[in-house]
Amino acid sequence: MSKIWKIAIVVALVAAVVIVIIHKHMGSLPGTDAEKGAAQVSPPAAGLPRLVDLGSTTCIPCKMMAPILEGLKEEYAGRLQVEFIDVMVTPDAAGPYKISLIPTQVFFDASGKERFRHEGFFSKEDILAKWKELGVDLSAGAPAATGPTFNRLEPAKADNRPKDTVCYLCDGDIDLKTLVVVKSAKGDVRLCGPHCYFILYSCLTEDKTDFEKKVSVTDWADGQRVPLAEAVYLYGAEEKTGRPTIKAFAAREAAEKERPASGGNVLAWNVLQEKELAARCGFCDRAVYPQDAAAVKVDGASTWGCCSHCALGVAARTGKDIEVHQPDRLTGEMIVVKTASGRVASLEPKTAVAWFGLRKAPDGKFVSAGCFHQGFFVNEENLVKWVEQNPTASGKAIAIAQALADKMKLSPQQIQKACKIGECAPK
Ligand SMILES: [Zn+2]
Ligand SMILES: [Zn+2]
Numbered sequence: 001m002s003k004i005w006k007i008a009i010v011v012a013l014v015a016a017v018v019i020v021i022i023h024k025h026m027g028s029l030p031g032t033d034a035e036k037g038a039a040q041v042s043p044p045a046a047g048l049p050r051l052v053d054l055g056s057t058t059c060i061p062c063k064m065m066a067p068i069l070e071g072l073k074e075e076y077a078g079r080l081q082v083e084f085i086d087v088m089v090t091p092d093a094a095g096p097y098k099i100s101l102i103p104t105q106v107f108f109d110a111s112g113k114e115r116f117r118h119e120g121f122f123s124k125e126d127i128l129a130k131w132k133e134l135g136v137d138l139s140a141g142a143p144a145a146t147g148p149t150f151n152r153l154e155p156a157k158a159d160n161r162p163k164d165t166v167c168y169l170c171d172g173d174i175d176l177k178t179l180v181v182v183k184s185a186k187g188d189v190r191l192c193g194p195h196c197y198f199i200l201y202s203c204l205t206e207d208k209t210d211f212e213k214k215v216s217v218t219d220w221a222d223g224q225r226v227p228l229a230e231a232v233y234l235y236g237a238e239e240k241t242g243r244p245t246i247k248a249f250a251a252r253e254a255a256e257k258e259r260p261a262s263g264g265n266v267l268a269w270n271v272l273q274e275k276e277l278a279a280r281c282g283f284c285d286r287a288v289y290p291q292d293a294a295a296v297k298v299d300g301a302s303t304w305g306c307c308s309h310c311a312l313g314v315a316a317r318t319g320k321d322i323e324v325h326q327p328d329r330l331t332g333e334m335i336v337v338k339t340a341s342g343r344v345a346s347l348e349p350k351t352a353v354a355w356f357g358l359r360k361a362p363d364g365k366f367v368s369a370g371c372f373h374q375g376f377f378v379n380e381e382n383l384v385k386w387v388e389q390n391p392t393a394s395g396k397a398i399a400i401a402q403a404l405a406d407k408m409k410l411s412p413q414q415i416q417k418a419c420k421i422g423e424c425a426p427k
Contacts, residue, residue: 051069051108053083053105054106056088061103068127071124100119101119104118104119105118148380148397151397153358158392159392161173167196169191178192179217180196180217180228194246194272195289197228199306204420216228220248232252233246234247235264235272237263243292279293283312285419294310295324295325298320298321305326309407310371311324313418315404316415321340324338329355335378339404351379353398354374355383357370357393358395358396360394369394
């Protein structure tokens with residue numbers, strides 16, 4: 001007997017066994033076929049083409065399908081719905097498909113209409129070729145290849161605020177009651193308050209010995225400048241968020257006088273510094289307030305991302321799988337990203353996108369606008385609304401998978417320098 005005939009007989013026997021098994025498991029279900037017509041087979045596929053594989057965990061060709069299905073699921077996430085139905089475990093779910101042997105793959109288009117079915121093992125190449133033949137374009141809307149399209153590289157409105165009224169670090173307006181001034185070789189650096197000072201301090205690359213001697217804060221009561229280390233600080237918290245509030249005073253009596261109105265405790269500057277530097281960004285080491293930061297879980301431990309993109313960077317810095325919780329900048333709705341081996345494993349909601357804040361450098365090239373200008377949104381519409389509300393913002397929408405990929409590309413040396421003051425020239 002020729003080899004081909006031998007194979008054919010074996011295949012026929014295997015098929016026969018499988019058919020018998022299916023009939024044993026599914027044929028005994030009363031009314032399965034009669035009650036469930038073919039129309040019920042195709043639940044709405046959320047606008048996505050759908051591949052349903054019916055098999056079991058015991059048959060050999062079924063087992064060979066498993067890694068192919070997993071691969072398709074990951075590679076075409078958001079573009080193709082891949083489903084596996086174990087006919088032995090859930091014969092009810094398999095019944096409506098009226099298959100006669102396993103494995104069987106059923107192809108549904110985006111409208112839920114069955115277009116093709118195949119019996120037996122089906123390779124990844126053959127599956128992709130079949131979709132193509134059916135006219136289903138799986139590259140459409142590919143998050144990594146195309147992703148969100150919105151961008152605004154030129155701000156809608158120029159930022160015409162006088163330079164000395166803008167915080168060097170966060171670009172926020174400076175309140176003269178909380179102004180902090182750092183003396184530098186290039187002139188005075190003006191900051192909106194003590195917290196921005198501590199962020200700056202946490203990401204300095206220069207020698208920090210006696211750095212506090214270059215810094216003065218503003219007395220909340222009388223507006224006089226006071227050396228940083230000589231002031232006392234009324235340290236309170238915002239009622240709704242618990243975000244710290246800091247007011248500086250030259251005299252302890254003045255701080256005590258303000259205390260009934262502000263609440264909080266009067267702290268010496270070194271105690272304040274300890275508190276301010278306690279929570280740090282897990283990617284760039286900047287001081288953060290948890291209330292402003294993305295929460296990041298690594299190996300069951302918690303850290304922070306000072307911005308959404310830094311949060312993803314924790315995966316690059318630690319080399320571990322992480323989970324990021326970051327609120328939408330417009331609505332506060334939570335976005336959850338889980339990574340696996342440096343790639344996005346899951347995204348909630350699936351429509352979430354990142355805003356990559358950019359600004360034009362003097363040489364005309366676009367560079368990151370810094371941590372205060374990044375963010376996540378639950379969808380591109382929210383992002384566009386937020387950009388409209390912030391006329392001086394410039395940048396582009398990118399897929400969160402892209403933001404992660406950008407971080408994963410960085411070398412350990414680049415990660416060490418990330419977000420550091422002194423690595424890029426002051427504005
Ligand atoms: Zn600031
Ligand atoms: Zn950071």
